[in-house]
Amino acid sequence: MSTFGQVRLVAGREISTRARDKGFIIxxxxxxxxxxxxxxxxxxxxxxxxxxxxxxxxxxxxxTTALQQSGEAAGxxxxxxxxxxxxxxxxxxxxxxxxxxxxxxxxDAPTLVVESSSDDDGIxxxxxxxxxxxxxxxxxxxxxxxxxxxxxxxLEPADDDRGLATVVALLGVVVLYGLLILFGQFVAQGVVEExxxxxxxxxxxxxxxxxxxxxxxxxxxxxGLVQLVLIAVVGVTGALALDVVSVPGQLIGTVLxxxxxxxxxYAFYASVYAAAASLVSRQxxxxxxxxxTTLLLVVGFIVSLQAGQDPGSTLATVTSFxxxxxxLVMPVRLAAGQAPLWEVAVSVAIMLVAIxxxxxxxxxxxxxxxxxxxxxxxxxxxxxxxxx
Amino acid sequence: xxxFDGLVKTYGENRVLQGVDFTVAPGQMFGFxxxxxxxxxxxxRIAMGLARADAGQVRWRGRALDxxxxxxIGYMPExxxxxxxxxxxxxxxxxxxxxxxxxxxxTRAVDEWTERLGLTEKRTERVxxxxxxxxxxxxxxxxxxxxxxxxxxxxxxxxxxxxGVDSLADALLERCRAGxxxxxxxxxLDLVERLCDAVGILARGRIVxxxxxxxxxxxxxxxxxxxxxxxxxxxxxxxxxxxxxxxxQRGDTVLDLAPEADDxxxxxAALRTGPVTHFARREPSLVELFREAVSAA
Numbered sequence: 001m002s003t004f005g006q007v008r009l010v011a012g013r014e015i016s017t018r019a020r021d022k023g024f025i026i027x028x029x030x031x032x033x034x035x036x037x038x039x040x041x042x043x044x045x046x047x048x049x050x051x052x053x054x055x056x057x058x059x060x061x062x063x064t065t066a067l068q069q070s071g072e073a074a075g076x077x078x079x080x081x082x083x084x085x086x087x088x089x090x091x092x093x094x095x096x097x098x099x100x101x102x103x104x105x106x107x108d109a110p111t112l113v114v115e116s117s118s119d120d121d122g123i124x125x126x127x128x129x130x131x132x133x134x135x136x137x138x139x140x141x142x143x144x145x146x147x148x149x150x151x152x153x154x155l156e157p158a159d160d161d162r163g164l165a166t167v168v169a170l171l172g173v174v175v176l177y178g179l180l181i182l183f184g185q186f187v188a189q190g191v192v193e194e195x196x197x198x199x200x201x202x203x204x205x206x207x208x209x210x211x212x213x214x215x216x217x218x219x220x221x222x223x224g225l226v227q228l229v230l231i232a233v234v235g236v237t238g239a240l241a242l243d244v245v246s247v248p249g250q251l252i253g254t255v256l257x258x259x260x261x262x263x264x265x266y267a268f269y270a271s272v273y274a275a276a277a278s279l280v281s282r283q284x285x286x287x288x289x290x291x292x293t294t295l296l297l298v299v300g301f302i303v304s305l306q307a308g309q310d311p312g313s314t315l316a317t318v319t320s321f322x323x324x325x326x327x328l329v330m331p332v333r334l335a336a337g338q339a340p341l342w343e344v345a346v347s348v349a350i351m352l353v354a355i356x357x358x359x360x361x362x363x364x365x366x367x368x369x370x371x372x373x374x375x376x377x378x379x380x381x382x383x384x385x386x387x388x
Numbered sequence: 389x390x391x392f393d394g395l396v397k398t399y400g401e402n403r404v405l406q407g408v409d410f411t412v413a414p415g416q417m418f419g420f421x422x423x424x425x426x427x428x429x430x431x432x433r434i435a436m437g438l439a440r441a442d443a444g445q446v447r448w449r450g451r452a453l454d455x456x457x458x459x460x461i462g463y464m465p466e467x468x469x470x471x472x473x474x475x476x477x478x479x480x481x482x483x484x485x486x487x488x489x490x491x492x493x494x495t496r497a498v499d500e501w502t503e504r505l506g507l508t509e510k511r512t513e514r515v516x517x518x519x520x521x522x523x524x525x526x527x528x529x530x531x532x533x534x535x536x537x538x539x540x541x542x543x544x545x546x547x548x549x550x551x552g553v554d555s556l557a558d559a560l561l562e563r564c565r566a567g568x569x570x571x572x573x574x575x576x577l578d579l580v581e582r583l584c585d586a587v588g589i590l591a592r593g594r595i596v597x598x599x600x601x602x603x604x605x606x607x608x609x610x611x612x613x614x615x616x617x618x619x620x621x622x623x624x625x626x627x628x629x630x631x632x633x634x635x636x637q638r639g640d641t642v643l644d645l646a647p648e649a650d651d652x653x654x655x656x657a658a659l660r661t662g663p664v665t666h667f668a669r670r671e672p673s674l675v676e677l678f679r680e681a682v683s684a685a
Contacts, residue, residue: 009485017474198469202530205436205463206486207455371438373467386440 006207010215035235043242051077055098063105070127165254169335170308172258173328177301183224184269188277195281209367217270254335265327267355275362278369279377300328311336321347323354390569394444404430406593412569419580420573422590428573429466432542436463459488462536468527472516480533487534497533541572581674589681597681604677612670613643619662628657
């Protein structure tokens with residue numbers, strides 16, 4: 001049997017064991033539900049322009065036009081309905097058929113009927129003011145010219161697509177963070193399980209430590225990737241179906257970037273977690289050796305949230321090059337359009353070098369500490385220990 | 389031939405192995421004996437690639453053991469270990485596959501061995517749910533399911549009840565008859581004496597005695613006699629030339645005879661003191677040979 005036969009067998013066992021694990025199944029469902037929830041929230045809360053219906057008693061076409069123009073200026077679509085009299089108007093407001101009703105709009109004492117104070121007040125007020133001015137000027141024989149059309153020159157145009165991409169990237173980073181912690185823990189628990197049950201001795205009589213380690217990391221990584229792609233497919237399909245986003249190309253691009261960073265981040269964290277876990281022999285001792293690495297992940301997560309607010313900040317720029325932090329920060333900067341391609345390339349290159357180092361050193365620690373069951377092995381001892 | 393050739397291993401100041409040599413032929417059952425800390429486990433771990441020898445090597449069919457060869461060896465570590473949460477059959481299939489069996493071969497072997505070791509009912513149970521005795525059987529099955537060419541077992545009998553000992557012994561003898569060299573370490577010397585074709589006694593990092601039990605006896609040189617003369621006074625045999633009294637208790641006497649001593653003279657001396665109810669050559673047990681070898685080393 002080939003060298004990679006053993007790696008494949010180990011990976012296969014990891015996948016089939018984990019995929020049937022209750023904790024894993026539940027956490028997968030929770031993440032998918034979370035993504036769907038966020039999308040529904042986006043759909044309900046954001047995007048659509050507001051609209052209102054205003055009833056008019058004794059109106060005319062110019063009143064209707066004035067109300068609609070006034071509404072347009074306030075960003076509200078106004079629908080005008082004619083009502084018979086005051087009683088009819090009150091009834092319509094109470095029933096909610098209209099949001100507000102104006103009595104005698106062209107007269108001397110116009111009245112607005114609303115259920116309670118509303119934004120419609122302002123729309124109606126400015127519409128009537130405009131009408132009154134126009135009427136008075138007409139009485140004086142002034143011939144009104146239409147107002148000049150205003151042209152707006154934006155010095156820093158707000159980029160709606162960028163904003164959306166940043167939101168998607170942030171959402172991706174949340175998922176990324178969750179998966180890195182989850183699968184990092186899986187790797188660590190697996191390493192300790194083999195040590196504490198001492199099955200590792202039987203395993204190492206058929207393979208080298210690096211085969212066991214790579215099988216474990218590759219197997220769980222494949223499972224993590226499948227889960228991430230599943231979440232991405234649900235997310236993208238949902239977002240497109242629910243019309244949350246208008247630019248599918250950019251959405252998919254951002255999602256692919258997040259998946260790419262997952263691969264890099266997972267390779268890094270899984271190796272560190274595995275090496276750290278190999279130092280202890282009991283699940284209870286796992287917390288203490290994993291904490292420094294988990295803290296690094298938490299810092300990366302917090303910085304990435306900050307980067308979502310201010311992607312051009314020095315903090316975001318610097319941390320997007322720091323190995324371990326970059327997988328969480330760089331996707332946000334990239335989505336916000338704040339990272340030129342060469343910076344991304346440099347960041348990925350640094351990360352790849354770091355991964356190579358971590359695998360080299362981590363592999364040594366793992367191989368040195370694996371057969372030292374009972375108690376906790378010091379990092380230095382593990383590096384010096386004989387490797388089989 | 390499974391050859392252990394000049395194994396040397398030092399841990400810090402502690403010279404655990406100082407040139408361990410022995411050979412196990414195909415179809416031979418080799419009992420590996422030694423006091424605690426003599427280096428039996430280290431020797432076996434070196435063979436399985438779990439420790440590295442400072443010098444020397446282990447060969448199977450003339451080829452130094454590497455990962456490929458080791459995959460054809462069934463191993464039972466002193467520290468038992470299985471995946472606690474994995475089901476019995478699934479786990480055994482996994483180990484068979486790691487040893488190079490195809491899925492179909494593995495499934496067939498798992499069915500066979502779980503049945504032979506009385507684990508048929510437990511195939512779909514998690515290992516952690518099993519009794520210790522059954523866990524031990526699964527451990528043995530893990531060493532056997534791959535149909536290994538060689539068996540190396542570290543204290544396979546420890547922790548087994550007499551029924552378990554018998555079924556394990558049967559399984560090992562059967563493999564042995566099929567031409568597999570079997571090496572196992574044990575403190576139960578009576579068991580080693582009963583099962584093994586050959587014995588190696590390890591003391592202070594070396595094999596101080598090895599061979600078949602009769603060979604070891606022959607090497608002891610002397611002969612022993614047990615004579616029972618119920619009415620004999622104490623010290624009755626003291627006067628016979630070339631005879632040393634090993635033990636004497638109410639007429640039950642064990643005597644050590646020098647090569648030139650005449651056993652018939654002993655019988656004559658015994659008869660002079662009264663009726664002799666027992667007169668026979670006495671074979672020293674492996675326990676005695678072991679004590680002798682270890683104390684001489």
